[in-house]
Amino acid sequence: MLLSLQGATVRFGGRAVLDAVDLEVAEHEIVCVLGPSGSGKSTLLRAVAGLQPLDSGRVSLDGRDQAGVPAHRRGVGLMFQDHQLFPQRDVGGNVAFGLRMRGTSKARRADRVQELLALVGLPGAGPRAVAALSGGEQQRVALARALAPSPRLLMLDEPLGQLDRSLRERLVVELKELFGRLGTTVLAVTHDQSEAFALADRVVVMRDGRIAQSGTPLAVWQRPADAFVARFLGFENVAEAMVGAEAADTPWGKVPVPEGAPQGSRTVLVRPAGVRLVPVGEGLACTVTARTFKGTHVLVHLQPDDAPRLEAACALRAAPEVGDEVGVEFDAAEIAVLG
């Protein structure tokens, strides 16, 4: 394993910001840590970088314990949330910084800076002032700077956090492609699930300093580990239920479950696509309280008589109006029993 954390714990005051975290990252793997703000994801990166001492547990790189190894000798790269480019140096000076610290020769440095600026799509930007760069350009320079010394592990803290949506979507594809080409090992943290899912080979969801779930994007998306992860991923139709062989008793009534689902007292997730609208009188009676246009479909917010709200994904043409009375039935294929 390139990186391995065992029982890594960091306390601020009495509170454990990182609570006995175990995590492994293999070479060439791209791992994304996903979690709401305050879940300890940035602290995790800082602990690996050596910027934040551990209260207990250990961080190993290539099997070697990093306790007592200062940040500048760990040979890992970190791209900061707001880039932290050195304002008094030009673009080239920023990219060359890490090489200079390692005593790379001047000629070699110049070559490498050129190579990296071309790689991130800013060829010839070396003499430009950092202050004159746009947000997206700063992000690219920060990436080039972090990549220049060829770190064995590259860490990204909210890499695309401050950019606007269209730029973010484009860059995330570029990044994934670039890391694949270079074979870079990446540990990134973000609060944005679409970013994490697009970038990562493996997603790690964090909550209150602990790892709530770890798995491929598809696995996490299809079977969130618990109600927290499901809600964090944006699912609203989550409820406690008594699961039987074929159906579950939920606040919304009997809901069919897929074959082979675990039974007993469980959390049930109904994806919006699994909430089918039927004429009034059939199924569960609901009132439409709101509709959100999502481009490819409409998200309809439904209020049953005495049960929690439901969200249903509807085709554009079939979507009811606010105030309409509708019936609801459930589709077993879009239902997951969690935990």
Place this chain on the structure above:
Amino acid sequence: MRLGLIAVPVAFFAVFFAYPVAAIVGRGLNVEGAWRFGRIGEVLAQSDVRHVLWFTTWQAVVSTALTLLVALPGAYVFARLRFPGKQLLRAVVTVPFVLPTVVVGTAFLALLGRGGLLDEVWGVRLDTTVWAILLAHVFFNYAVVVRTVGGLWAQLDPRQEEAARMLGASPLKAWRQVTLPALAPAVAAAALMVFLFTFTSFGVVQILGGPTFSTLEVEIYRQTSEIFDLSTAAVLTLIQFVAVGAILALHAWTVRRRESALRLVDASVTARRPRGAGQWMLLGGVLVTVAVLLVMPLAVLVQRSLDAPGFGYYRALTSDDGGVFLVPPIEAIGNSLSYAVAATVIAVVIGALAAVALTRRDAGRFVRGFDALLMLPLGVSAVTVGFGFLIALDEPPLDLRSSWILVPLAQALVGVPFVVRTMLPVLRAVDVRLREAAAVLGASPWRVWREVDLPMVRRALLIAAGFAFAVSLGEFGATVFIARPDQPTLPVAVARLLGRPGELNYGQAMALSTILMVVCAVALLVLERLRTDRSGEF
């Protein structure tokens, strides 16, 4: 590591500040091994001491109030109005602050004293009244208020007031509810600084106070050098020490409150051209104030120094009259400059080490407490320090009595607080994560300082050096004790010339003061070009 950084300044202050002050207090209160703390009560019971205490406090309060009254409109004008020549005017306003107190005293003597401008024109003399002292104090501290309050005012986001306006507040109400509370801590901090400077005023009162008016500092000087009553001087030193400590504690508290989250913006975007009669009148009023109060005394000083035909007073400076000095007074310029350079080097090294130690994130409570202690030399009687040097540093291994380094050491003491105050805000403003970014890229801690911090503080360091230089150049209270008679500094020479009767001595004092003023003003103008908005309070 952090103990290593802080050790040098701590040792410096222990040996060259705490030890001499303790020695002189001990000399005054300890008779043949027995402490006589009863002396404190006895001294305090004397009516003339109580009178000095009363006058010191009273004049400081009035000086502070007057300074605020005169300078606050100035702070507004500099912060929010844009007009041609503003840069130059800002420099002009700051010149008095770096002027040696002796020069300020001399300038006001030339304006208000016997044979002064007012005397000639209207037959009015103010040098025997308290007004001369008060006006000189306003002159001296105008810049403190304009810089501290105006600096913050310029950075307050005008949109905060606009937000209040949108919520239904009238312009005045928006100012009172939004801007004033944000400014209050800065006003308090500036007022306390002015109070501190005027409370410990020496050179100005020494020259303008005559026999009638005496502050604690002047009284300490009188008791030590004229009456040789060391125990009274020791008690007065202690009193001043306690008072200054209290003022500094209060100041530190207000400054910390000021650091509370304010929305600050780039100062260059908040200023606008004056609009409406009110703003034009305010601008006019401030310009007249600056002209009358700040420029005129200095102009009169220069004019008086040129009174004799063919630069007579200046030429007289080069001749050895054998009376006042053992050497031609002009040599004081060379002495002053070389002392000030040495003092600047010491102050910058000590102050920079202290500032770096204070900004380290792992700085403990001990180190942070040191922050406040560093300010003490600004307020502790310079006279005591000077005299303390003489009696404490006179035996091996620290026999410096006959060494030239004694003067720069004393001057550096006053310079260090300026260096620390100038550098701290800049160092604190360096984003910690910028240092971390460098560390992750492979820079060792020393390399981080050189690559990240140094480029950012280089200007602040130069500004700090400039202030230390100007302050050292003008230092009077301590230097007057320890400068050797054949190696006077400029302020010492001016004071000696003024202490002698005769037109020629008076004229030479004016000429020397003018030279000193020009040197300080040039140093300041160079600094103005370097100044950034973040570089400290001074």
